[in-house]
Amino acid sequence: MEPPAPIVKFTALKKRYGTGPLVLDGLDLTVAKGDFVTLIGPSGCGKSTVLKLVSGLNPHSEGSLEVLGTKPRLARDRQAFIFQDATLLPWLTAQGNAELSLRLRGEPPAVRRARAADLLAKMGLADFGGYYPRQMSGGMKMRVSIARALTLSPQLLLLDEPFGALDEMTRNRLNEELLSLRDQSQFTALFVTHSVSEAVFLSNRIVVLAALPGRIHAEVKVDFAYPRQAGLRERPDFQAKVNEVSRLLHQVEVTAP
Amino acid sequence: MKPLPLFWRWMLPIISGAVFVALWYAIRHWSGLQSWILPAPDEVLAAAWKERERLLRAAGSTAVGALSGFLLAGVSSFGLALLLGSSRALRAGLYPWLLVLQMTPVIVLTPIIVLWAGPGLPGIITITWLISFFPVVANMTQGLVSADLNHVALFRMGNATRWQELVLLRLPGAMPYYLTGLRIAATLAPVGAIFGEYMVGNSSGGSGGLGFLVYSYNTQIKIPALFATAMTSCLLGFVFVAAISWLNWAVLHKWHDTFDRDDH
Numbered sequence: 001m002e003p004p005a006p007i008v009k010f011t012a013l014k015k016r017y018g019t020g021p022l023v024l025d026g027l028d029l030t031v032a033k034g035d036f037v038t039l040i041g042p043s044g045c046g047k048s049t050v051l052k053l054v055s056g057l058n059p060h061s062e063g064s065l066e067v068l069g070t071k072p073r074l075a076r077d078r079q080a081f082i083f084q085d086a087t088l089l090p091w092l093t094a095q096g097n098a099e100l101s102l103r104l105r106g107e108p109p110a111v112r113r114a115r116a117a118d119l120l121a122k123m124g125l126a127d128f129g130g131y132y133p134r135q136m137s138g139g140m141k142m143r144v145s146i147a148r149a150l151t152l153s154p155q156l157l158l159l160d161e162p163f164g165a166l167d168e169m170t171r172n173r174l175n176e177e178l179l180s181l182r183d184q185s186q187f188t189a190l191f192v193t194h195s196v197s198e199a200v201f202l203s204n205r206i207v208v209l210a211a212l213p214g215r216i217h218a219e220v221k222v223d224f225a226y227p228r229q230a231g232l233r234e235r236p237d238f239q240a241k242v243n244e245v246s247r248l249l250h251q252v253e254v255t256a257p
Numbered sequence: 258m259k260p261l262p263l264f265w266r267w268m269l270p271i272i273s274g275a276v277f278v279a280l281w282y283a284i285r286h287w288s289g290l291q292s293w294i295l296p297a298p299d300e301v302l303a304a305a306w307k308e309r310e311r312l313l314r315a316a317g318s319t320a321v322g323a324l325s326g327f328l329l330a331g332v333s334s335f336g337l338a339l340l341l342g343s344s345r346a347l348r349a350g351l352y353p354w355l356l357v358l359q360m361t362p363v364i365v366l367t368p369i370i371v372l373w374a375g376p377g378l379p380g381i382i383t384i385t386w387l388i389s390f391f392p393v394v395a396n397m398t399q400g401l402v403s404a405d406l407n408h409v410a411l412f413r414m415g416n417a418t419r420w421q422e423l424v425l426l427r428l429p430g431a432m433p434y435y436l437t438g439l440r441i442a443a444t445l446a447p448v449g450a451i452f453g454e455y456m457v458g459n460s461s462g463g464s465g466g467l468g469f470l471v472y473s474y475n476t477q478i479k480i481p482a483l484f485a486t487a488m489t490s491c492l493l494g495f496v497f498v499a500a501i502s503w504l505n506w507a508v509l510h511k512w513h514d515t516f517d518r519d520d521h
Contacts, residue, residue, distance in 0.1 A: 091429045091512045172485035
């Protein structure tokens with residue numbers, strides 16, 4: 001039997017913006033179906049750039065990049081992007097925002113209304129559909145943003161530091177919710193963060209990047225079984241994993257110019 | 258900054274208004290100026306009452322010119338901004354000429370406007386439009402092109418068509434800018450109409466409007482009535498701005514940050 005096609009495959013990938021210096025220098029990485037891969041590294045390691053390349057927002061410069069068996073742009077309708085801030089349209093309610101992706105896709109109103117309401121309910125926002133973004137907390141807005149992304153039932157979910165601006169308690173809660181959604185909807189995730197413990201809690205693979213130019217420094221496997229519960233964070237082997245990743249991060253930070 | 262309590266927000270303008278009127282009386286009293294140079298506030302009110310019918314009729318006629326010109330400016334600048342917002346090349350090509358048009362003093366263009374649009378209402382509306390459309394175009398174009406980059410990326414990711422991007426993202430995002438432009442236009446439109454009436458209103462043979470009253474009272478040296486005309490113009494402008502403030506509230510209060518409860 002052939003191995004299943006990878007969800008994302010970088011081969012000797014390089015990226016520079018215009019005639020600028022290399023941002024990514026020779027990335028080789030394969031993300032398999034069901035993986036939760038986290039990219040972590042110091043500023044300037046190009047981790048957000050990786051997501052932009054995968055989503056087809058920016059073209060890569062050299063090497064090859066295959067997403068869901070095709071070019072990034074052509075795979076757009078099977079992936080969803082969750083941004084650093086919630087990126088909600090301020091003039092739409094939570095419900096309206098959650099419907100947006102389906103609306104862009106031309107789904108009929110009845111379908112998108114039901115689907116968005118369903119996902120808002122899953123995110124614990126059943127009673128907040130009529131709220132405008134300015135009436136919501138940062139955590140609520142991010143929940144709407146996640147609901148909007150999942151209305152598309154994406155095969156690949158790209159997350160660019162989605163919880164970076166939230167307080168730790170909200171962040172932990174959302175981490176747990178994200179994993180439980182993953183258990184239900186079976187998406188593959190490519191996640192970018194600055195937080196080591198968030199990376200260890202969520203992922204089965206952590207890729208540590210070095211900066212200027214961005215390149216892979218090390219990869220760490222995290223084999224705690226899914227579904228993972230909040231209690232995992234208190235286990236000594238969890239802490240050991242956090243320490244291991246932190247040490248690797250420290251190496252790239254001190255070698256950075 | 259902490260907002261002022263409601264009481265003081267009403268009281269302070271009243272106090273400053275009272276001080277202003279007191280100063281006015283004081284200057285009139287101590288300077289010994291005649292009523293035909295500086296009428297006292299009560300003389301202005303008396304003149305306003307005496308001329309109330311002419312003033313009201315004139316204000317109505319000015320309102321027609323100002324409102325027509327204003328609406329024309331609102332609609333035409335919406336279309337023009339859509340055009341300018343849709344392409345960098347069009348912006349680069351047209352914007353400088355719009356600026357040139359805006360910088361040309363309207364008074365220089367007045368004879369040409371009368372020649373082309375005709376005297377009376379058509380000329381007045383054209384002058385009003387010319388004075389008030391530019392801030393709306395400039396603001397709305399700015400709004401259309403300053404959509405949040407992450408929002409644009411979100412739409413690109415969703416394979417949005419240009420039409421979807423315009424209707425669902427850029428137009429709603431430009432609304433606060435458009436309304437700001439309209440608010441400026443609302444202060445300019447009555448000014449434009451009165452100026453237009455002053456320049457071309459007398460040749461229409463019609464009722465004239467406030468601008469024509471200015472001309473007429475001035476030649477008759479009815480100075481208190483002239484002050485009363487100024488007061489009436491003020492009130493008309495106030496009505497315009499109040500109407501647009503209401504529109505602004507109606508469109509934006511649900512979602513825009515400027516309407517946060519503890520903001521003002």
